[in-house]
Amino acid sequence: MLNQKVRILIVEDDPDMAELISDLIEAEGWLPTCARSAEEADEILARDRMQLVLVDHNLPGTSGRTFAQRLRSQIDIGIVMVTAAGSAADRVLGLETAADDYVVKPFEPIELTARIKAVLRRTIPSLKQEKDSDHGRGALRLGDWAIDLDARRAVCLSDHSRTLTTAEFALLEILAETPNQPVSRSQILDRLGSESDRYIDRNVDVLVLRLRRKIEINPDLPRHIKTRRGKGYVLHTDDGELSP
Numbered sequence: 227m228l229n230q231k232v233r234i235l236i237v238e239d240d241p242d243m244a245e246l247i248s249d250l251i252e253a254e255g256w257l258p259t260c261a262r263s264a265e266e267a268d269e270i271l272a273r274d275r276m277q278l279v280l281v282d283h284n285l286p287g288t289s290g291r292t293f294a295q296r297l298r299s300q301i302d303i304g305i306v307m308v309t310a311a312g313s314a315a316d317r318v319l320g321l322e323t324a325a326d327d328y329v330v331k332p333f334e335p336i337e338l339t340a341r342i343k344a345v346l347r348r349t350i351p352s353l354k355q356e357k358d359s360d361h362g363r364g365a366l367r368l369g370d371w372a373i374d375l376d377a378r379r380a381v382c383l384s385d386h387s388r389t390l391t392t393a394e395f396a397l398l399e400i401l402a403e404t405p406n407q408p409v410s411r412s413q414i415l416d417r418l419g420s421e422s423d424r425y426i427d428r429n430v431d432v433l434v435l436r437l438r439r440k441i442e443i444n445p446d447l448p449r450h451i452k453t454r455r456g457k458g459y460v461l462h463t464d465d466g467e468l469s470p
Contacts, residue, residue, distance in 0.1 A: 231257070232255075232256045232257065232277050232278070232346060232350075233256070233257045233259065233274070233275065233276045233277055234251050234256050234257065234258050234259070234276065234277065234278045234279070234280060234342070235258075235259050235260075235261060235267060235270060235271065235276045235278070235279045235280070236248060236251070236258055236259065236260045236261070236280045237261045237262075237263070237264065237266075237267045237279060237280065237281045237282060237285065237290065237293065238260065238261075238262070238280070238282045238308070239262045239263065239282065239284075239285055239286055240282070241262075243282075243331070244260045244262075247280060247308070247338070248260060250335050250338060250339060251342075254339055254342075256342075259274065259276070262286075263285055263286055263287050263288070264285055264287060264288035264289075264290070264292070264293035265287055265288065267279070267281075267293065271297075271301075276303065277303070277304065277346060277349070277350060278303065278304035278305070278306065278342060278345060278346060278349070279294075279297065279303060279304070279305050279306070280306050280308050280342075281293060281294050281305060281306070281307055281308065281325075282307075282308055282309055283307060283308075283309030283310070284309065284310070290307065290309065291307070291324070294307065294324035294325055295324045297324070298324040298391060302349070302389075302392065303349065303392075304326050304345040304346060304348070304349040304350075304392060305324055305325045305326050305345075306325060306326060306327045306328070306329060306341060306342060306345055307325040307327070307328045307329065308329045308331065308333075308338070309328075309329075309330065309331060310330065310331045324391075325393075326345045326348070326349070326391075326392050326393045326396075327341045327344070327345055327393075328429075329341055345392070348392055348393075348395075348396040348399075349392045366402060366405075366463040367463060368441050368450045368463060369441060369442070369443060369449070369450065370382055370383050370384050370443075371383070371440075371441055373398065373402070375399060375402060378395065380395060380398070382440075388440065390437070390440060391436075393433060394433065394436055394437045394440065396417075397414065397433050397434065397437055398437060398461075400413075400414055400417045401451065401459060401460070401461035402461055402463075405461050405462070405463055406460060406461070406462060407460065408454040408457035408458040408459065408460045409458045409459055409460070409461075410457060410458035411430045411431075411458055411459075413458070414430050414458070414459070415430060434451060434459055437451060438451050449462065450462050450463070
């Protein structure tokens with residue numbers, strides 16, 4: 227269940243906003259911890275295990291974006307940016323550099339909790355929907371990458387230091403559900419739990435580009451993640467289908 231022992235770190239220097247978010251998290255049955263700076267958050271993460279981090283963009287000292295970027299390179303954890311910086315450029319850059327999702331102040335409480343739930347389901351295997359655990363989904367090869375969808379593991383065989391972010395793996399999962407068939411941007415957005423406004427389609431394109439840069443030998447001439455004009459994106463595996 228999504229309300230069992232889920233610990234969430236709130237990195238927010240505004241005490242009123244931190245209290246508001248903390249109350250929303252407690253109302254869902256989650257366990258909030260607050261930090262007023264990236265430096266304080268580092269100290270908390272060094273001693274306590276968290277399942278997700280909510281990060282404000284404008285923090286004193288180290289910025290929220292820099293902190294999220296550093297955190298992403300160190301541990302595998304869900305990251306949601308919560309900020310007043312709501313321009314298209316800010317959203318795309320936030321998703322491109324580190325965040326799994328982006329919530330703009332002011333936000334509706336139901337929006338924030340829905341986004342948290344979506345990220346938790348993608349980042350914690352035990353919280354995935356029951357339909358995902360009823361049957362094995364198999365493995366696939368994408369060039370130099372071996373992907374195990376059941377174990378939620380992606381390994382680059384030539385360079386084990388290369389990894390996929392949780393957002394990149396989530397996109398790969400969505401495309402792998404219907405290999406060799408196009409998946410529209412709106413379908414991807416719906417599965418990722420992102421809002422559907424005129425800026426967000428661009429975020430999907432950025433996420434696809436990030437994944438191509440890691441998976442494809444030549445991202446400009448993709449072999450595995452192709453664009454089907456007017457229909458969306460298509461995943462082609464090396465053997466044409468998922469192995470049992």
